[in-house]
Amino acid sequence: MADVDTSLHTATTGAAAIYAQLHEGEHALKLYGGWFCPFVQRAWITLHEKNVPHQYVEVNPYRKTPELLALNPRGLVPTLAVPVSETVGVTAGGEQAVENGGRVRKPLAESAVICEYIDEAYASFGAQDAQFGPGLLPGLSEPYERARCRLWIDHINSKIVPGFYRLLQHTPEKDGEYTLEEARAGFLGHIKTFVKEMEGYSEEAQGEVQQVNGADAGPWFLGKDFSLVDIMLAPWAKRLFLIDHYKPGGVGIPAAGDGGADEAVWRRWRVWFEAIVERESVKDTWSDEERYIEAYKRYAEDTTQSEVAQATRKRQRLP
Numbered sequence: 001m002a003d004v005d006t007s008l009h010t011a012t013t014g015a016a017a018i019y020a021q022l023h024e025g026e027h028a029l030k031l032y033g034g035w036f037c038p039f040v041q042r043a044w045i046t047l048h049e050k051n052v053p054h055q056y057v058e059v060n061p062y063r064k065t066p067e068l069l070a071l072n073p074r075g076l077v078p079t080l081a082v083p084v085s086e087t088v089g090v091t092a093g094g095e096q097a098v099e100n101g102g103r104v105r106k107p108l109a110e111s112a113v114i115c116e117y118i119d120e121a122y123a124s125f126g127a128q129d130a131q132f133g134p135g136l137l138p139g140l141s142e143p144y145e146r147a148r149c150r151l152w153i154d155h156i157n158s159k160i161v162p163g164f165y166r167l168l169q170h171t172p173e174k175d176g177e178y179t180l181e182e183a184r185a186g187f188l189g190h191i192k193t194f195v196k197e198m199e200g201y202s203e204e205a206q207g208e209v210q211q212v213n214g215a216d217a218g219p220w221f222l223g224k225d226f227s228l229v230d231i232m233l234a235p236w237a238k239r240l241f242l243i244d245h246y247k248p249g250g251v252g253i254p255a256a257g258d259g260g261a262d263e264a265v266w267r268r269w270r271v272w273f274e275a276i277v278e279r280e281s282v283k284d285t286w287s288d289e290e291r292y293i294e295a296y297k298r299y300a301e302d303t304t305q306s307e308v309a310q311a312t313r314k315r316q317r318l319p
Helices: 016-022 038-050 066-071 111-121 143-168 179-196 228-238 239-245 260-277 280-286 289-294 308-314
Strands: 031-033 055-058 079-084 098-100 104-109
Touching: 016 055, 031 038, 031 066, 038 111, 038 228, 038 260, 038 280, 066 079, 079 111, 098 289, 104 111, 111 228, 143 179, 143 228, 143 280, 143 308, 228 239, 228 260, 228 280, 239 289, 260 280
Parallel strands: 031 055
Antiparallel strands: 031 079, 079 104, 098 104
């Protein structure tokens, strides 16, 4: 069982292969990632949305390269190699700073941290001739809304994402610990809590397009404004089909008109879900679906030795 993860395909496919090829040239800013990893896709979506020049380096984190380990001794992806002012040596966290001509590259890890860094480091000031894409959090003049976004990003990270893996990794042998229905109910409960905080959610709304003050609020968590909150959940929204594929009863989100007392919740979810899976940045960073089915078979059988899977088994915080 120790080697089950090392047989993963080592290259992007489909739209992601095209996008990777566009970013294979040498660049000071490097994203080290694995095509199958949703945490990597978060970072890649953010680079796409912000129109940030970068180099994408595909790695297999189960066969860690010296180049990756020099930056991040844990060898986890995503790792972002950031060019900084000339400083030679070891970072405060113990990671090696890698020389880059007259500059050095220092690492950033943790997908949420990387995404927020990209948003802040590549900010555009003024809409006219902006080099980079719009900000992905409310502005500094709206500190409450920025904090609220971070609150719901934390809900995604601490509730929805672990719930996804708990459901996907359920096997009949686990029934004494928790049943498939319990895992599904918990996962859907975390999604419902999240949806009720979306701009435009209303228990009384009747149409698929939500209305706020008589105007189209837009599909995103913040309504018209696409944000890091949407990005944080996007990769797992794209991967929901894996639960439908592998688990009896699938995800369990009701069809239109079948939501009962929660119909308004699932109506608002559909508006968001249909928009996020069609977002250009999400589609451009997505490989062929059959590759995901193959890669996530290990999760569905609960045999993968990834750190995420091991943390899920132990009910620990995801790495």
